[in-house]
Amino acid sequence: MSDRFTGRVVLVTGAGSGLGREIALSFAAEGAKVVAAGRTAAALDETVAMIGDAGGTASAVTADVSSAASVRELVRRTVELYGGLDVAVNNAGIFRGGHSAADFPLEDWQALLDVNVTGVLHALQAEVAHMRAHGGGSIVNISSNLGAHVRVPGVFGYQVSKAAVSALTRAAALDHIGDGVRINAVSPGAAESAMSLLPGETEAEREVRMKGESPLGRITSAAEVAAAVLYLASDAAGAVVGADLVIDGGVAA
Numbered sequence: 001m002s003d004r005f006t007g008r009v010v011l012v013t014g015a016g017s018g019l020g021r022e023i024a025l026s027f028a029a030e031g032a033k034v035v036a037a038g039r040t041a042a043a044l045d046e047t048v049a050m051i052g053d054a055g056g057t058a059s060a061v062t063a064d065v066s067s068a069a070s071v072r073e074l075v076r077r078t079v080e081l082y083g084g085l086d087v088a089v090n091n092a093g094i095f096r097g098g099h100s101a102a103d104f105p106l107e108d109w110q111a112l113l114d115v116n117v118t119g120v121l122h123a124l125q126a127e128v129a130h131m132r133a134h135g136g137g138s139i140v141n142i143s144s145n146l147g148a149h150v151r152v153p154g155v156f157g158y159q160v161s162k163a164a165v166s167a168l169t170r171a172a173a174l175d176h177i178g179d180g181v182r183i184n185a186v187s188p189g190a191a192e193s194a195m196s197l198l199p200g201e202t203e204a205e206r207e208v209r210m211k212g213e214s215p216l217g218r219i220t221s222a223a224e225v226a227a228a229v230l231y232l233a234s235d236a237a238g239a240v241v242g243a244d245l246v247i248d249g250g251v252a253a
Contacts, residue, residue: 004234006031009082013065013123014092016043018193022222023089023229028056035078037063065092065119075126087233088127090120091142095195101156109157116161124172128181136180138233141169145189149252166244173242182241184232189248192222216249
């Protein structure tokens with residue numbers, strides 16, 4: 001692995017499992033000091049232990065992105081632990097589906113907005129506040145191919161929330177590039193995470209389904225999504241501002 005993030009401090013929300021865990025592991029493998037954030041301490045501790053076992057440096061900090069105060073404290077703790085904040089990956093998100101627009105439960109709608117949209121805003125505001133006062137940085141928001149790029153029936157609220165993340169990313173990118181903060185998004189399709197499994201579906205059954213649903217003929221690996229995130233966060237993407245990089249095997253092509 002390269003050392004392109006050696007000396008950098010990276011914050012990853014939703015790092016207790018799935019894509020967030022893989023992203024945290026990937027940054028640590030390339031030399032970053034990682035803060036793994038999320039709501040479940042035990043899951044975060046597992047991520048930190050995996051990083052430590054691989055020779056990396058990481059700490060776990062519990063936080064709830066739906067609370068602005070919690071996210072401000074998360075950023076404060078990150079700076080306290082490692083002396084700064086260079087890269088932030090806003091990955092925390094939830095899924096609610098199975099209903100049409102007319103029948104979508106309002107409690108599910110509110111939960112999606114609180115975490116997937118307002119949660120990203122809370123994180124971005126706290127991160128930018130630090131970065132613009134300390135020489136800049138890079139932020140990558142995790143959106144989805146569902147929303148701004150692809151629509152399917154029965155996933156109304158989730159698609160709306162992720163379309164909002166894509167729009168939020170582009171608008172914020174223009175607002176803050178003058179502050180030295182680059183903001184971009186990655187929009188995965190079905191990837192190696194529990195969120196991509198249908199109710200009652202096994203991973204093997206998901207692989208069979210993806211042969212028919214994806215032009216690539218397979219699911220996207222978590223490592224492939226992480227690689228896109230690390231590219232956008234790296235100096236090699238210094239001219240990439242407000243991009244929304246779709247990683248979905250051609251579904252949205």
